[in-house]
Amino acid sequence: MSRELSQASQPKPPLSPFVQAMYSLRSLLFLVTATASSSLLAQDPGVREYDERRAASPAPSVQTGEVVKSAAVLNSMEVLDDNQPIEAGDVISMRIVEDRREPLQLRVGATGEVNAPHIGLVKASGRTCKQLAFDVKRRLELNYYNSATVIVAIDLKRQDNPNERMRTTGYDINFFTVYGQVLRQGKYELPVDEDISISQAILRAGGFAQFANPQRVKLVRKTPQGNKTIVVDLDQIMRRGNLEYDIYIRDNDVIIVDEKKVNF
Numbered sequence: 001m002s003r004e005l006s007q008a009s010q011p012k013p014p015l016s017p018f019v020q021a022m023y024s025l026r027s028l029l030f031l032v033t034a035t036a037s038s039s040l041l042a043q044d045p046g047v048r049e050y051d052e053r054r055a056a057s058p059a060p061s062v063q064t065g066e067v068v069k070s071a072a073v074l075n076s077m078e079v080l081d082d083n084q085p086i087e088a089g090d091v092i093s094m095r096i097v098e099d100r101r102e103p104l105q106l107r108v109g110a111t112g113e114v115n116a117p118h119i120g121l122v123k124a125s126g127r128t129c130k131q132l133a134f135d136v137k138r139r140l141e142l143n144y145y146n147s148a149t150v151i152v153a154i155d156l157k158r159q160d161n162p163n164e165r166m167r168t169t170g171y172d173i174n175f176f177t178v179y180g181q182v183l184r185q186g187k188y189e190l191p192v193d194e195d196i197s198i199s200q201a202i203l204r205a206g207g208f209a210q211f212a213n214p215q216r217v218k219l220v221r222k223t224p225q226g227n228k229t230i231v232v233d234l235d236q237i238m239r240r241g242n243l244e245y246d247i248y249i250r251d252n253d254v255i256i257v258d259e260k261k262v263n264f
Contacts, residue, residue, distance in 0.1 A: 071095040071103040071151040077137070080130040080152060088112050088125050089158030094133075096140065097149035105155060109189040110173045118144050120184060120206050129153055176249045178205040180257035181212030190251060197246040199237050201255055213260040214238065219247070220254040 071093040074080070086092060088108050095103035096117055106114040112125025119139045124132050129152040140148040174190035183206025190196060196204075198219060208214055214234040221228045236242040249255075 071153040074151045074153070075149070077130065077133055077149060077151065080128075080133055081154070082128045082130040084154065085126055085128055086124045086132065086154060087158055090124075090154055091156040092124070092129070092132075093153050093155050094136070095151045096136075097151065098145055098147075103151070103153075109191075111187070111189050113189075115204065121188070121204065174251035176201060176251070176253045176255065178202070178255045178257070180255075181209040181259050182206055182257055183209055190249060196249045198232055198249060198255065199234060199246050201249050202234065202238075202257070205255075208257065211259050213258050216258060218256040218258070219249075220256065221250060222252055 072095065075097060086108055088110050090108045091105060092108065092114065093103040093105050094114070094116060095101070099117065104117060106116075108114055108124050112123055113121045114124045116122045116136050116139075119136065122132070122136060122139070127135070133150040133152040136152075137148045137150045140150070174192060175187050176190050176196070177187045178201060179185055182202060185205065188201070188204055198217065202208065202217070215236075217232045217234050219230040219232060221230065230247065232245060232247065237246045
């Protein structure tokens with residue numbers, strides 16, 4: 001026992017120069033590796049240290065309130081508003097889910113109609129969002145979709161928009177009329193803040209019917225000297241792109257699309 005204690009108390013022999021050099025080299029390699037790792041962490045934007053504050057931050061909250069009624073976030077027609085009627089001058093948004101596009105913002109004209117995607121003018125005034133949506137759905141399923149999902153929401157009521165209230169209740173509401181070989185004959189509102197050309201007027205009336213003659217479309221305009229008739233070749237405009245012939249519509253203009261003459 002005393003021999004073991006005596007041996008333990010004796011100092012250890014010094015390390016050889018070779019062993020000391022190996023220890024120094026290992027320490028140097030460890031220092032180089034640590035330095036390189038720190039430099040890589042600082043330079044690589046894809047590497048981030050764990051941030052307890054970031055991990056503890058709450059997830060963004062879901063917006064609530066009126067915005068959930070917008071046509072941009074709804075996907076079911078059953079939850080559409082079926083109480084408040086749409087009025088002339090209201091601004092509504094309409095989205096066809098199957099189109100995979102952002103909602104269209106539409107102003108209800110003085111005639112109570114809106115220009116719905118794919119189908120043209122549809123009566124909106126006096127209907128709720130749900131009633132209008134199901135009417136547009138029915139029309140779309142006649143020609144465009146096997147099953148359509150239409151979302152409609154009121155973005156701004158006329159009484160909440162002073163400019164619109166003045167415009168729709170004043171005497172500055174203009175109209176034009178389309179007769180003849182178009183899909184939807186009738187009287188259309190001519191916005192005072194928008195220029196409508198004769199080709200656009202035909203499109204608002206649903207386009208040409210099967211037997212229309214687009215080369216001789218008549219535009220009848222009232223002047224102080226009496227009615228003036230202008231003959232426009234819409235084939236040059238709508239098929240060949242000669243837009244210089246695409247004249248603008250004025251208040252009380254009447255467009256007449258004659259039937260194409262067929263020789264048997």
